[in-house]
Amino acid sequence: MMPYYAAIMKTVDKEQDKMVRTEHIEYLNHLIEEGKIFAKGPFTDGSGGLIIFHVASYEEAKHLTDQDPVTKVGSRIFEIKEWKSSLIAK
Numbered sequence: 001m002m003p004y005y006a007a008i009m010k011t012v013d014k015e016q017d018k019m020v021r022t023e024h025i026e027y028l029n030h031l032i033e034e035g036k037i038f039a040k041g042p043f044t045d046g047s048g049g050l051i052i053f054h055v056a057s058y059e060e061a062k063h064l065t066d067q068d069p070v071t072k073v074g075s076r077i078f079e080i081k082e083w084k085s086s087l088i089a090k
Contacts, residue, residue, distance in 0.1 A: 002054055004038055005061035006083040009048040009076045016075035023069040031064060048076060052083060 011017050028051065031037045035054065042049040053061045061080050070076040 002056055004083045004085065005053045005055065005058060006081050007051040007053060007061060007065050008079045008081075009050065009070070010079070011046070011048045011076050013073075013075040014046075016073050017070060020069040020073050020075060027068055036064065058082065 028037060028040055031053075032040075038052040038054040040049065040051045051065075053064060055061050055064065058080065065071055065078040065080065068076075068078075071078065
């Protein structure tokens, strides 16, 4: 069973972030189509967001965050942790 990785995004440059928002969303939508994202969404306080990757390894999750347009321009930073759900959806 493939593990999950929670990527906690912190916005560090709001102006740069606005400039790449469309590219960021397109990038994430592409990963959703590939089945690599379990869930995603912004924090309601505007401080960043959360992506839960469903990928083979930490290294793959790190590679995906490194390729995100928000990382490339430096508008957000990521902290990645392996995540284990204690709830099984029915």
